[in-house]
Amino acid sequence: MSTVTVTARGVTPDDVRAVARGTARVVVDDDARDAMATSRAIVDRIEADGRPVYGVSTGFGALANTQIAPERRSELQHALIRSHAAGVGAPMPREVVRAMLLLRVRSLALGRSGVRPEVAQSLVDLLNADITPWVPEHGSLGASGDLAPLAHCALVLMGEGWVRSPSGSRTDGGQALAAAGLKPLALAAKEGLALINGTDGMLGMLLLALHDAAHLFTMADVTTALAIEAMLGSDRPFQPELHAIRPHPGQALAAANVHRLLQGSAVMDSHRDDALHAVQDAYSMRCAAQVAGAARDTRDFAAQIAERELRAVVDNPVVLPDGRVESTGNFHGAPLGFAADFLAIAAAEVGAIAERRVDRLLDVTRSRGLPPFLSPDAGVNSGLMIAQYTAAGIVAENRRLASPASVDSLPTSGMQEDHVSMGWAAAVKLRRVLDNLTSILAVELLAGVRGLQLRAPLVPSPAGQAAIAAVGGTPGPDVYLAPAMEHARAVVTSPELRTQIENAVGPLS
Known part of the structure; x- marks a missing residue:
């Protein structure tokens, strides 16, 4: 211990x-x-x-x-x-x-x-x-x-x-x-x-959320790469020189992750020289690093705020070494409330763009040869149709939760406390947004894996192979889908898939 x-x-x-x-x-x-x-x-x-x-x-x-x-x-x-x-x-x-x-x-x-x-x-x-x-x-x-x-x-x-x-x-x-x-x-x-x-409650929740967000943002790069690979997308938008000319640090890290995850794939190699291949992928694919990178930078900002608060004396009044006892406003949660709200907005958008990729994977008119809803026998079977409904519903909830709590002050205590931070509420809803993001990424993971399985006999990237092994199952007749989604959620939450992928392709950021 x-x-x-x-x-x-x-x-x-x-x-x-x-x-x-x-x-x-x-x-x-x-x-x-x-x-x-x-x-x-x-x-x-x-x-x-x-x-x-x-x-x-x-x-x-x-x-x-x-x-x-x-x-x-x-x-x-x-x-x-x-x-x-x-x-x-x-x-x-x-x-x-x-x-x-x-x-x-x-x-x-x-x-x-x-x-x-x-x-x-x-x-x-x-x-x-x-x-x-x-x-x-x-x-x-x-x-x-x-x-x-x-x-x-x-x-x-x-x-x-x-x-x-x-x-x-x-x-x-x-x-x-x-x-x-x-x-x-x-x-x-x-x-x-x-x-x-x-501010211990809001700070504690923010610190735990920062750790969870770091993991989820990396897993979002994994599910992004799986979806791009399954949809015969391009890895060219993720080349490092394209991100060096727009020097946001999170964007460079996200692009490097996706680019690395897409290497060594027979699926990707199968269409590199295809004249019919799209000149430009849709934004949800091509701009993935820009959105994920901005979320990373937002998380880094929130982490700076939390680390400062960890060094802070948060009490009222405070007892100074020279014997003075002074009233302060250091208990006000505005720094933490703003940070939690900002991170909730970022995490909600990571989920929103993931849901757009899921929708493309399931749409026969946009998925570049995959069957409708990733079902080999669409019509009798609905495949992952309703899994996308679930993701869309969660995205909608996250949009509501992304509305900032920290602007919603109400006066209390006979107008003595006439401006409050709502930092606790901001941190509580941040936790909910991240939990929702986990579920959205689970749907993208499941869809990406099914899409890659349907590209057989082409062999996917090492990352894709690890994801297929972790998720299990095969495309086929409809089954009770909720347990498969719960399993995919557990895969997203656990560090094991990331570890297996890193053992194959090198460290991810």
């Missing part, structure tokens, strides 16, 4: 994935504990001096001018968590909640939140005991960060709220702590606020 160490410098994207999706244990190093203890000492001095400071001796949001008596400040923090745990809807996936927990530890460990080291350790204990708080989908506006989702996490630290069992059912948080031998945490001044004032 691997270990992720949270330091006073934070964590890495790989750390987040190892904890969210794997079994890595978490520890907090001594430097981070010292940074938190130093920060906490400043808060303790402020309390002793009796100075009014937001979140320490006052209420929250529109109640920021309400003074709280010293004997009620611990009560204030507990009440904050209970009142803010107001989410509704289906529970967020385990990986999202675990990412949130780790990222809140990361932010506290930077030593600007004024909490005791025990607070960060209590979050670590949840992770290491595999206790997953029940975090409803709806509740965050990305305003003061992900208040409601993080409050549902903090409630479990207090021995309250709900947790999600391994079977997916909802159980009592206090019972889960007791079963793991953990005690509820009693919050001191500032600590409840520090547990919920963060």
Whole structure:
């Protein structure tokens, strides 16, 4: 079992994935504990001096001018968590909640939140005991960060709220702590606020999405190449010198991938000198690298935003080393909301152009000799006709999801929080767009494989041969298609096909 160490410098994207999706244990190093203890000492001095400071001796949001008596400040923090745990809807996936927990530890460990080291350790204990708080989908506006989702996490630290069992059912948080031998945490001044004032939910989802998008964009190059090969398309538009004169880095990478994937193919060789072959392929084939490359560049931009946020102190107020406690707006999720929306647009277009290639593969008037709907006995059999319907329906949904959430601000908290980021919503729908893209690419994979099988006895490229082996089956009488599509989806999701192709043709970007 691997270990992720949270330091006073934070964590890495790989750390987040190892904890969210794997079994890595978490520890907090001594430097981070010292940074938190130093920060906490400043808060303790402020309390002793009796100075009014937001979140320490006052209420929250529109109640920021309400003074709280010293004997009620611990009560204030507990009440904050209970009142803010107001989410509704289906529970967020385990990986999202675990990412949130780790990222809140990361932010506290930077030593600007004024909490005791025990607070960060209590979050670590949840992770290491595999206790997953029940975090409803709806509740965050990305305003003061992900208040409601993080409050549902903090409630479990207090021995309250709900947790999600391994079977997916909802159980009592206090019972889960007791079963793991953990005690509820009693919050001191500032600590409840520090547990919920963060962008950890939207950042966690964005980090996981960035990893998924990188894989899917490479798999999109694979399915693109299969479709072009099956439709007797040309590899000439993917020559490196044609992309060097338009120097977008993602475009060059996508073109290099497709060009490499199309080499060594008897199918491609069969029509290179054919005078009847089309002078120019359709845009969905010829412009594939331009669209996929722009998506890659968009992903790289979003990754830069996420990496900056991983180094950021996201809390309010923050405790500075010189003893000042200052209110900030660093919890506002605009950077992450914009990035998630932008990446959703890019991923939606990768799916949209893939569906256009599927449609061409199935259309007897445009597929250059393939039978209608890739059925050897079209008429009695419908082949992949309805698989394209499925892809088209998903493309339509992705177009709706590509509408940005981050422009849809609504004022809250008595107009104190009069502009919110909607970053949580942007990240949630990004995850849905990528899941939908997986399904669209699965349809293109299945269609590309069937098209290549119908080109027999011509031998496809090494990439095509690997795809045929991975997908299995042969063109023939209609069968129950949903299982074949689910299998193709699993092939797209898994790294195995990419590994097999790279073993044959070299590394893909």
